[in-house]
Amino acid sequence: MNIALIGYGKMGKEIEQICLERNHTVSLIIDINNQADFTVENLKKADVAIEFSKPETALANIRKCFEADVPVVCGTTGWLEHFDSIVKESNESGKGFFYTSNYSLGVNIFFKMNQFLAKIMNNFPQYEVEMEEVHHTQKLDAPSGTAISLAHDIIKDLDRKQNWQLDGQDNAEALKITAVRRDTVPGIHTVKYESPVDFIEMTHSAKSRKGFALGAVVAAEFMAGKKGAFSMDDLLKF
Ligand SMILES: NC(=O)c1ccc[n+]([C@@H]2O[C@H](COP(=O)([O-])OP(=O)(O)OC[C@H]3O[C@@H](n4cnc5c(N)ncnc54)[C@H](O)[C@@H]3O)[C@@H](O)[C@H]2O)c1
Structure with missing residues (x-):
């Protein structure tokens, strides 16, 4: 699978490792210093995007993925005042969106x-x-x-x-x-x-960030080709 990473901090780097271990290609890496590459055209080359950035940037990043019609797995916390409207937007317009406050x-x-x-x-x-x-x-x-x-x-x-x-x-x-x-x-x-x-x-x-990163990549594998909003309950089916 081609995966776009949005946010290349502590989590983004852990997620990149897990992507490679699971034989995925990281087709795009976006952080604060290469915003010019964050285009709909570049995003469209990915099957799924994984977004771990900052509370103040998550919303715009998710909307950019919606615009590109690429399912997005989001882990960023601290923006939840907008959560209900993003879930509504995702379900109404059929854009793939996955969120959990904790991927482990x-x-x-x-x-x-x-x-x-x-x-x-x-x-x-x-x-x-x-x-x-x-x-x-x-x-x-x-x-x-x-x-x-x-x-x-x-x-x-x-x-x-x-x-x-x-x-x-x-x-x-x-x-x-x-x-x-x-x-x-x-x-x-x-x-x-x-x-x-x-x-x-x-x-x-948590012993390390590896458990969060693995969960995010497994969620990305689950989200390929999906439309609408999903959570860990859909993935784990306890
Ligand atoms: N859901 C989970 O399981 C889980 C687990 C760990 C962390 N988190 C959350 O994930 C987020 C990221 O955590 P982290 O430890 O990697 O933080 P971090 O500070 O190490 O990394 C954040 C990265 O986002 C980048 N960034 C800033 N603006 C950006 C933009 N506009 N577009 C793209 N990238 C941008 C920063 O430069 C930085 O590299 C936090 O909100 C954290 O609470 C969630």
């Missing part, structure tokens, strides 16, 4: 465990829940997209939580999220339930 298989298993725990905790009001995420110091958005996905699932499934709050004051209806920025950590997420007598903690800790 392990985190997607963790998402399912989180949903299950939130549902059963409706029967155990003595447990208070909170979350912590830890990432490298260059991460621009906080809380992480993964933490927001975990929080949305808890709010959907656990009746006593209505919203989430970053480093907020104590508020019984809000799920408290703490965001820590430390060294080179690729990503640690912990969901913690506490009762007067014990703790139940679930942690996913």
Whole structure:
């Protein structure tokens, strides 16, 4: 498959390695310093584009892929105020779009465990829940997209939580999220339930960026020739 990489930072470089290991051709690499090459004509030579750039550039990059009619697998976080309109645009105009806040298989298993725990905790009001995420110091958005996905699932499934709050004051209806920025950590997420007598903690800790990169390339393979919006649920079929 011919793959276009949009964003050639830490993730873009990991994804390039996985593309080559899986016998794909990287037909185009776009970053901030070669924007002149980011044309519809060049994009059209790719079967799928993989977009990992910056929160402020993701939207325009996705729209350029729509214009070229090339399915786009997006991993950039921190632009989700536009997410619903992009999904609508993709479904209405038949443009291929794939998004997940976290491409690692392990985190997607963790998402399912989180949903299950939130549902059963409706029967155990003595447990208070909170979350912590830890990432490298260059991460621009906080809380992480993964933490927001975990929080949305808890709010959907656990009746006593209505919203989430970053480093907020104590508020019984809000799920408290703490965001820590430390060294080179690729990503640690912990969901913690506490009762007067014990703790139940679930942690996913990424060893490297390789798991995210592999998931993105597998999603690109899935998206070749697809129209409309897709997510990890469509790919993994748990
Ligand atoms: N969904 C996931 O599984 C997942 C996993 C890891 C990271 N991420 C997210 O992916 C994004 C990228 O992460 P990273 O660690 O590679 O960041 P990074 O800062 O290392 O790389 C971002 C790259 O985008 C480039 N860029 C800036 N403007 C651009 C533009 N207009 N077009 C194309 N490229 C442009 C930058 O020059 C840089 O090279 C972040 O939002 C991060 O949170 C998501």
